[in-house]
Amino acid sequence: MSDPITQAGAPTPRSGNDKPGSGDDKPRPGMSERSIGVLGDRKKARLDELARASASDRGGVSLVRDAVRRLRRNPVAIVGASIVGLFILVAIFAPLIAPHDPVQRFDELTKNLTVDSIPGATAGHPFGSDPLGRDFLSRMIYGARQTLFVGVLATLIGLSLGVLIGAIAGAFGGWVDVVLMRLTDVMLALPSLLLAITLVAMASRSSQWTVIFAVAIVSVPIFARLLRGSMLAQRESDHVLAARALGVKERNIVLRHMLPNSLTAVIVQATLTFAVAILDAAALSFLGLGDPDINRAEWGLMLGVDGQRYFEVRPELAYYPALAIIVVALGFTLLGEAMREAIDPKNRR
Amino acid sequence: MSLLDVRDLSVVFQRRGERPFTAVDKVSFTVEPGQTVGLVGESGCGKSVTSLAIMGLLPKRGNKVGGEVLFDGTDLLKLRPNDMRDRRGREISMIFQDPLSSLNPVIPIGVQVAEVLERHQGRDRKQALREARDLLDAVGIPDPQRRLSEYPHQISGGMRQRALIAIALACKPRLLIADEPTTALDVTIQAQILTLLKQLVDDTGTALVMITHDLGVVAGLCDTVNVLYGGKVVERARRHELFAHARHPYTHGLLNSVPRLDSPRGERLHAIRGSVSDNIPWTEGCAFAPRCDNVVDACLEGPPPLEPTATGGDLRCNNPVSEEVTVR
Amino acid sequence: MTEQTGPLVELRDVKVHFPIKSGLLFDRTIGYVYAVDGVSLSIRKGETYGLVGESGCGKSTLGRGLLRLVEPTEGEIVFDGTDVRSLKGEAMRHARRRMQMIFQDPLSSLDPRQSVESLLVEGLKAHGLAGDKAETNRRLRETLEAVGLPASALSKYPHEFSGGQRQRIGIARALVLNPDLIVADEPVSALDVSIQAQVLNLLEDLQNERGLTYLIIAHDLAVVRHIADTVGVMYLGGLVEEASSDDLYREPMHPYTRALMSAVPVPDPVVEDRRERILLAGDLPSPTNPPSGCRFHTRCPWAQPTRCAEERPALRDVVGGHRVACHFAEDIAAGRIRPHEVEVELVRPAEGTGPLDPPGELIPTP
Incomplete structure (x- = not known):
């Protein structure tokens, strides 16, 4: 070694030399006339110690781990994650939490049930009854399961299809890109809900799956556009150019550099889309295009069918599902925003 | 009385959940009317933060500013935001590194210059535009009448920097702070801008604070140079003195480490080892100690004081480079 | 600096023209950016050729054109007797091992998601040189040592290093493939002044140890004069002057060179x-x-x-x-x-x- 160089983490004079900093073995012209300092052993040790303390010695922290660490310090992320986590727990443990079977009709509820009055809170049924004499609280709890299922599945389907289209467009470019992007432009041009309504209406028989599929399709162009744009930006980036200069195969450049670096933005978008998917599914149910199965407990359905029909009789039938949807959507949005902030390289230190 | 007297200026950044970071640590310097003073240092030495603190342009949250900034006897740090805004652009102006982002992209150049005159000198639009044209002419923008109605993206980088200088000088300020004004420009354009600045200082008597990392820029322009390291002034000297006999090992090292056009070829550069991030806190000793060739025991026993030298400068070093040693 | 033999690289009348496209559905070419417009030069083995010019003069494009990272429009690029422009697909990819590049911004040119080890291994893998694990590991350590980084750097990520160290990683990445030619595009201009000298010294040492040939592209005439044996000055896509570093400095003959030289602050x-x-x-x-x-x-x-x-x-x-x-x-x-x-x-x-x-x-x- 011939020049005094930085040793990562230990930029101090190397031990074994009596002169500090004479880590280079070539004589430095002009240095002889300069007064060279001499450091005592104890001070030398102290300097080493200080240098170690100042050097960021966390070592080997990848971007993802770095982002997670930052996420854990962000109160927005904590609130968002708590909300989402709470709802997921409720969904998973619904059978344990719910006091009753969500589809069972109770005699003590049905006997008071008329078109003009739906029983409120009674003993054993703190949220009262739904229009068919079922336990409303249990249906709300099971609703978390159904609603999250629709949201997660719709988002995942939309994400996969969008990533596929975006990746193909971004990787190949040229006319493939032009064709795929014009296609997504057409889809983006239609209002998303209108597109979903059309898709559901086109299906011969409406079911839970038509709703999921419709909601998923609507988010495809958003993911595709985002990934493609991000990949195009990556294609121009220095590190992709560097990989090309190294002679890395084009396929590996796409798979190892362009795609992973573009995906973070898409994954953040997915958490945001999740909230939208739940709202879209609720909207479809509200418009009567949802799942026709009357036994299915899903917040959108509950809000859209019962809540709408019996709003004047018992507004809680609308309030509770609406509140649940808003809170869970807010949770995902907060989490998504916090993630976006966490992966932003500008916040890295 | 000095035009600008900065006394023990400190800026501490405190971000939520993080350790406070002292960007500027008791920096003091003075600027006399008509003088050009350089603040020189590498990234993170606190030179830009110092200028923003003087201008009162630091973000309102997340930092603590201490000390005094006496401008003509008034402490700028104690002024109310409105009073400070009134002085900014009128008595003190600033030009920045990136001329494109410092100009508003959707307003014509002429209007941007005129607005300053309207705001501070109470001119009406017509009169202001006429003066704006003369200003553009004065900073060497060809065909100024036409440029008045052009937008920033329509003119070149050098012209933009000239326009910014025109804005900064519109109200004939007594102090101009230039933060890396030529860093984003090409060498031949840099030469144009530096020449312009020098002429303006000579013609108008405006005092200039030049903030730069480029020792070459300082050499041709500044009367007095302050070298900053780790948020503190480590050496201050008059221009000729500093470049001929840099006493602080950091300054000396910097001068020896830059390749010079006029130095013989093939000579090895004397690099300073380590990087700026290898600093130790000033409370422990000299921040430069881990990179210093002259380090002695005293360097780890608290911060060395800034002491006057025989040649009229100031120096913060326990074991400085001998006066007899010339650079190169 | 080292042994001076025949040319390693020869450029003959190289042109890189970028089409300017416009159009609603189908792109039409409405003009060209004449980024590099007819440059001929040759770089001898073991020599450092410095290319200097202001932004927009085409010096970076020429460097990238030489490596075919942008496709030259016209002209011949001969690397060690092979016409690089005639190489196709895999042949070109394999040829890249011998001609490497160092970038200006060490942070953006290193994939932020990869550890230093994975960054360095990638090139080896691409050329089938990473077969033996122990041998690869030895090679990585050796290369890191050559650029002055400790072996512990292998498990770290680019954002954990300082600017100067990152540039060393960039140099190590090029070096690990044992290339003949290194094109360095503004290798020090993004670094702090005190760090620039370290990196310039390192480049010189590596050249002396390994007999590398450099094409150093920079806007800073002082840097180029310091490191280069031969200097070419570019203006608006063309070479306006070329001479040995000392000759050029002693007597710049082209008016542009004279202006450029007079503008560099000392x-x-x-x-x-x-x-x-x-x-x-x-x-x-x-x-x-x-x-x-x-x-x-x-x-x-x-x-x-x-x-x-x-x-x-x-x-x-x-x-x-x-x-x-x-x-x-x-x-x-x-x-x-x-x-x-x-x-x-x-x-x-x-x-x-x-x-x-x-x-x-x-x-x-x-």
Whole structure:
């Protein structure tokens, strides 16, 4: 070694030399006339110690781990994650939490049930009854399961299809890109809900799956556009150019550099889309295009069918599902925003 | 009385959940009317933060500013935001590194210059535009009448920097702070801008604070140079003195480490080892100690004081480079 | 610096023109950016060729064109006897092992998601050199040591290093493939002043140890003069002057080189105060619509009527290997043509310099 160089983490004079900093073995012209300092052993040790303390010695922290660490310090992320986590727990443990079977009709509820009055809170049924004499609280709890299922599945389907289209467009470019992007432009041009309504209406028989599929399709162009744009930006980036200069195969450049670096933005978008998917599914149910199965407990359905029909009789039938949807959507949005902030390289230190 | 007297200026950044970071640590310097003073240092030495603190342009949250900034006897740090805004652009102006982002992209150049005159000198639009044209002419923008109605993206980088200088000088300020004004420009354009600045200082008597990392820029322009390291002034000297006999090992090292056009070829550069991030806190000793060739025991026993030298400068070093040693 | 033999790289009349496209559905070419417009040069084995010029002169594009990271429009690129432009697909990819690149911004040129180890191994894998694990590991450590980084750096990520260290990683990445040629595009301009010297010294050491050939591209004339054996000066897509570093510095012959050299600030007040500055009028013309004839004639203080505007000067040998693209190089050197006062401002320090004082030197000898 011939020049005094930085040793990562230990930029101090190397031990074994009596002169500090004479880590280079070539004589430095002009240095002889300069007064060279001499450091005592104890001070030398102290300097080493200080240098170690100042050097960021966390070592080997990848971007993802770095982002997670930052996420854990962000109160927005904590609130968002708590909300989402709470709802997921409720969904998973619904059978344990719910006091009753969500589809069972109770005699003590049905006997008071008329078109003009739906029983409120009674003993054993703190949220009262739904229009068919079922336990409303249990249906709300099971609703978390159904609603999250629709949201997660719709988002995942939309994400996969969008990533596929975006990746193909971004990787190949040229006319493939032009064709795929014009296609997504057409889809983006239609209002998303209108597109979903059309898709559901086109299906011969409406079911839970038509709703999921419709909601998923609507988010495809958003993911595709985002990934493609991000990949195009990556294609121009220095590190992709560097990989090309190294002679890395084009396929590996796409798979190892362009795609992973573009995906973070898409994954953040997915958490945001999740909230939208739940709202879209609720909207479809509200418009009567949802799942026709009357036994299915899903917040959108509950809000859209019962809540709408019996709003004047018992507004809680609308309030509770609406509140649940808003809170869970807010949770995902907060989490998504916090993630976006966490992966932003500008916040890295 | 000095035009600008900065006394023990400190800026501490405190971000939520993080350790406070002292960007500027008791920096003091003075600027006399008509003088050009350089603040020189590498990234993170606190030179830009110092200028923003003087201008009162630091973000309102997340930092603590201490000390005094006496401008003509008034402490700028104690002024109310409105009073400070009134002085900014009128008595003190600033030009920045990136001329494109410092100009508003959707307003014509002429209007941007005129607005300053309207705001501070109470001119009406017509009169202001006429003066704006003369200003553009004065900073060497060809065909100024036409440029008045052009937008920033329509003119070149050098012209933009000239326009910014025109804005900064519109109200004939007594102090101009230039933060890396030529860093984003090409060498031949840099030469144009530096020449312009020098002429303006000579013609108008405006005092200039030049903030730069480029020792070459300082050499041709500044009367007095302050070298900053780790948020503190480590050496201050008059221009000729500093470049001929840099006493602080950091300054000396910097001068020896830059390749010079006029130095013989093939000579090895004397690099300073380590990087700026290898600093130790000033409370422990000299921040430069881990990179210093002259380090002695005293360097780890608290911060060395800034002491006057025989040649009229100031120096913060326990074991400085001998006066007899010339650079190169 | 080291043994000087035949040329490793030869460029013959290389052009890189970028089409400017526009159109609603189908893109039409409405013009070209003449980024590199006919450059011929050769780089000897073991030599450092410095390419200098201001932003937009095409120096980076030329470097990338040489490596075919952008596709040259015309011309020949001969690397060690092989016509690089005729190589296709895999053959080109394999050829890349011998010609590597160092980038300006060490952070953006390192994939932020990869550890240093994975960054370094990638090139080896691409060329099938990472078969033996122990051997690969030894090679990585050796390379890191050569660039002055500890082996512990392998498990770290780019954002955990300082600017200078990152540039060392970038150099290690190029070096690990054991290339013959390294194209370094502004290798130090993003670094702090005190770090630049470390990296320049490192580049020199590596060249001495390994017999590397460098093409160093930079805007900083002082950096290029320090490190390069031969310097080429580019202006608006063309080479205007080429000479050995010492010759060019001693007697710049092209008016543009003279202006460029006079504009570089020197950290020495004594020099600065005595210097004569040739201030160029105006800015760089657009490479989309370059001036006719000599590209520089619109800003040239020595431009002569008609010929400069009509005929593009060829790069010709004026004295002993000093190549200049100027019709009047000899006349300017001999002082037969004086710069005209109209277009150029000759600025000298106001105080103490009367009209009768002799003109200053470009860079006064200390």
